[in-house]
Amino acid sequence: EAQVTQNPRYLITVTGKKLTVTCSQNMNHEYMSWYRQDPGLGLRQIYYSMNVEVTDKGDVPEGYKVSRKEKRNFPLILESPSPNQTSLYFCASSLSLVISKQYFGPGTRLTVT
Amino acid sequence: AQTVTQSQPEMSVQEAETVTLSCTYDTSESDYYLFWYKQPPSRQMILVIRQEAYKQQNATENRFSVNFQKAAKSFSLKISDSQLGDAAMYFCAYRNTKTSYDKVIFGPGTSLSVIP
Numbered sequence: 001e002a003q004v005t006q007n008p009r010y011l012i013t014v015t016g017k018k019l020t021v022t023c024s025q026n027m028n029h030e031y032m033s034w035y036r037q038d039p040g041l042g043l044r045q046i047y048y049s050m051n052v053e054v055t056d057k058g059d060v061p062e063g064y065k066v067s068r069k070e071k072r073n074f075p076l077i078l079e080s081p082s083p084n085q086t087s088l089y090f091c092a093s094s095l096s097l098v099i100s101k102q103y104f105g106p107g108t109r110l111t112v113t
Numbered sequence: 114a115q116t117v118t119q120s121q122p123e124m125s126v127q128e129a130e131t132v133t134l135s136c137t138y139d140t141s142e143s144d145y146y147l148f149w150y151k152q153p154p155s156r157q158m159i160l161v162i163r164q165e166a167y168k169q170q171n172a173t174e175n176r177f178s179v180n181f182q183k184a185a186k187s188f189s190l191k192i193s194d195s196q197l198g199d200a201a202m203y204f205c206a207y208r209n210t211k212t213s214y215d216k217v218i219f220g221p222g223t224s225l226s227v228i229p
Contacts, residue, residue: 042221
């Protein structure tokens with residue numbers, strides 16, 4: 001089954017404790033993105049990747065890191081989480097420039113206390 | 114900078130009636146994509162409909178259709194014969210992808226309630 005998976009689905013952590021949210025897709029997609037969703041703001045793009053080893057900042061990259069060592073995986077790293085990073089996070093992938101439909105993961109609810 | 118605006122935070126519709134959700138956007142690009150996504154309480158993001166900016170014909174998907182006005186930068190979603198399962202948050206999104214960047218902007222969303 002074609003899908004985007006994220007782990008964990010729920011995470012409660014404390015300020016400053018490094019964490020990684022994993023994202024994996026099994027569709028051989030080139031494009032992958034991370035978003036955060038906050039009430040009244042919709043989804044905002046954090047980082048995106050256009051291929052292996054090619055990543056770039058979205059609109060809200062501060063406090064986040066990403067890597068793309070393999071085509072299928074695109075982890076989101078919070079080196080020192082803060083309470084303002086409490087949010088719902090989505091990973092998404094799409095095949096190419098022409099095929100623009102994004103496939104979304106199920107979301108990760110992160111709470112930083 | 115590109116922006117996407119949804120001016121209706123909340124809307125309601127009677128079951129079986131028609132409702133239109135508004136979306137406007139701002140861009141200086143001529144080639145881009147527009148989307149409507151549905152997010153039910155499960156939080157899953159579901160693609161409802163997609164429109165390529167170079168196509169003049171409005172996209173339709175069963176009970177869902179759009180009114181795409183490129184010059185006015187408007188992209189509204191019409192839901193016909195509304196069903197209880199249509200109750201959800203709806204997001205309008207703009208995507209501009211080139212060889213050097215992949216920009217995706219979402220609106221703040223419209224919460225749609227369906228009244229039995």
